[in-house]
Amino acid sequence: MKSYTCIVEGKVAGTNFQSWVQDLANQLGLTGWVRNVADQKAEILIQGEIDAYGTFREKLKTEAPVIDMADVSCNVIDYDKVHDNFSIRG
Numbered sequence: 001m002k003s004y005t006c007i008v009e010g011k012v013a014g015t016n017f018q019s020w021v022q023d024l025a026n027q028l029g030l031t032g033w034v035r036n037v038a039d040q041k042a043e044i045l046i047q048g049e050i051d052a053y054g055t056f057r058e059k060l061k062t063e064a065p066v067i068d069m070a071d072v073s074c075n076v077i078d079y080d081k082v083h084d085n086f087s088i089r090g
Contacts, residue, residue, distance in 0.1 A: 003032075003079035004053055006044040006060060010069035013039045018088045020065050025086040028052040035089035040070075047083055 008017075013036055021034040021044060030048035037043050044060075046053055061072050 006074040011067035012042040031083040
């Protein structure tokens with residue numbers, strides 16, 4: 001299974017960003033997790049089909065509830081665990 005990581009830079013805390021990411025991932029049949037790593041940054045691990053990931057990435061860049069979004073970077077990664085759902089990790 002393909003795994004991707006995305007880093008979102010902008011005001012993510014206090015914006016329902018994590019819930020929005022979880023809802024979108026669930027709608028697209030993706031698994032993984034999201035967590036805030038700083039007030040201005042979040043990390044997302046996504047696993048699933050490449051087409052669903054592409055849709056996720058586009059919506060992340062254009063529709064995410066992030067104030068003053070500075071950057072979204074996503075990359076394919078080697079990841080040794082397969083997730084069976086999508087979770088919020090604080």
